[in-house]
Amino acid sequence: MxxxxxxxxxxxxxxxxxxxxxxxxxxxxxxxxxxxxxxxxxxxxxxxxxxxxxxxxxxxxxxxxxxxxxxxxxxxxxxxxxxxxxxxxxxxxxxxxxxxxxxxxxxxxxxxxxxxxxxxxxxxxxxxxxxxxxxxGEETQLAGLLADAPGFSGLVCLPGTHAKWARLTDGTVTEFSTYLTGELYQLLAQQSVLKHSVGQDDLQHDACRQAFTDAVTTTYQAPEHFSQRLFGVRAQDLLDNTLPSGSARSAVLAAHLSGMTIGLELADACRDLSRGEAVTLIGNELLSARYALALHTLGIDSHRVDGDTAVLAGLTLAYQHTTL
The missing domain is CATH 3.30.420.300 (2-keto-3-deoxy-galactonokinase, substrate binding domain)
Incomplete structure (x- = not known):
């Protein structure tokens, strides 16, 4: 308080x-x-x-x-x-x-x-x-990792509308990449032909969770088919009688689309990941949990850090060095 x-x-x-x-x-x-x-x-x-x-x-x-x-x-x-x-x-x-x-x-x-x-x-x-x-802004969250580990090294993902992936070596950002995954999903779900098929997913439901992990795996394994499989989401809505009806149907298809877009991101971001290397996720709980599930599906371990905790720790580090 x-x-x-x-x-x-x-x-x-x-x-x-x-x-x-x-x-x-x-x-x-x-x-x-x-x-x-x-x-x-x-x-x-x-x-x-x-x-x-x-x-x-x-x-x-x-x-x-x-x-x-x-x-x-x-x-x-x-x-x-x-x-x-x-x-x-x-x-x-x-x-x-x-x-x-x-x-x-x-x-x-x-x-x-x-x-x-x-x-x-x-x-x-x-x-x-x-x-x-x-x-x-994300650089300050990355700096927050140094509060407990001044020489932090590893691959860090900050999920969001524009997801950031950064490689840190002994507390130094050596390289980073941005992926428009969140924005891409929003555009596809709200402004493309897929808007007629996808709704709001919930990965707590088994059907959505399975659709999400299946899509992560298939897209990660063959990212070159991404565009073709996008239209497949619409076709599945029209033709697949095994899907549930109503809002449950659109939720499953939304989970599938989410898995595809995140799987496409991971296919590039994780391609040089060392065997057994974990990814540190910084962000809000729900989105970080989604990325953690996608990584787990691919056999990649992850650790989660709350975004607010990280930004405060990073600002504190900057304050300490400013006043010194």
């Missing part, structure tokens, strides 16, 4: 902020890294002009601020994008995750009580255009 306002103000050492495209989340932190209070707003980068950021931040955190002194505010995410508050230029890979604060920019603020740091994202460039990539 959050502390009272006066207690928050008396113990406040710094403020952590994750500012995305559609919302912001803020946490009041003490000097031991404990969360004193939290707050949020539904105004993200997509609904703000650069000149509006400070006022929006003030509205969210003003109750926590002391009357005198200066409070560091560390912000990750889209506030540091080119269209955000002020651009914090991408750091190019390879990048040590405990050095993100070195790329921070300090936007001018009118409130003398605030010292705002906008953390950078990461970029990857190559002579081959297909290897150009960027991330902004």
């Amino acid at each position: 959050s502390a009272g306002v006066s207690e928050v103000t008396s113990k406040l050492a710094w403020i952590a902020v994750d500012w995305g495209s559609s919302n912001l989340r803020a946490w009041a932190m003490d000097d031991q890294g404990k969360v004193l209070a939290s707050a949020s707003s539904q105004r993200g980068m997509l609904s703000l002009a650069p000149a509006e950021y400070e006022a929006e931040l003030q509205q969210v955190i003003d109750d926590w601020l002391p009357s005198t002194g200066q409070i560091p505010v560390l912000i990750c995410g889209m506030a540091g994008a080119r269209q955000g508050w002020q651009e914090a230029a991408y750091l190019t890979t390879p990048t040590r995750l405990d050095q993100l604060s070195r790329g921070a920019v300090l936007p001018p603020v009118s409130d003398a009580r605030l010292k705002v740091y906008l953390l950078p994202g990461l970029s990857q460039t190559s002579s081959t255009a297909t290897h150009f990539d960027v991330m902004r």
Whole structure:
């Protein structure tokens, strides 16, 4: 439970902020890294002009601020994008995750009580255009892995609308890739011919779970047939009398489509995975569980880390290195 306002103000050492495209989340932190209070707003980068950021931040955190002194505010995410508050230029890979604060920019603020740091994202460039990539916000979640394991090495997946896969070596991001899996699924399910066949799945139901794992396996084994098998989802709806009827039918087909899109992602992302190597998943519980099931289906172990826990740990790491 959050502390009272006066207690928050008396113990406040710094403020952590994750500012995305559609919302912001803020946490009041003490000097031991404990969360004193939290707050949020539904105004993200997509609904703000650069000149509006400070006022929006003030509205969210003003109750926590002391009357005198200066409070560091560390912000990750889209506030540091080119269209955000002020651009914090991408750091190019390879990048040590405990050095993100070195790329921070300090936007001018009118409130003398605030010292705002906008953390950078990461970029990857190559002579081959297909290897150009960027991330902004996920790098702070990756940095959160270093809280318990400063020299973390391994393959990490951050599921989402644009899923990120990053290779870490001794706390350094050496390379990463982005997959539009979530967006692809949404487009296919809502704007293609498949919208007439798919509904909302539930992997707690055996039929949906089986459809999902079967699709993961077949797509992983033969990704070159992905497009052809997409239309097969519609054809199956029209012709397969073994499927249940009504909403249960559309749920099974949705699970099948989900398994196909995630299986296509894994066919590339996991192709160089070492034998016995596990994948670390960072994100919300439901989506991470879906990816964990897909990986398990392929015989790949995984470990899950809560997304909020990771971003707070990453912001804390940046704060520690900023103040040092």
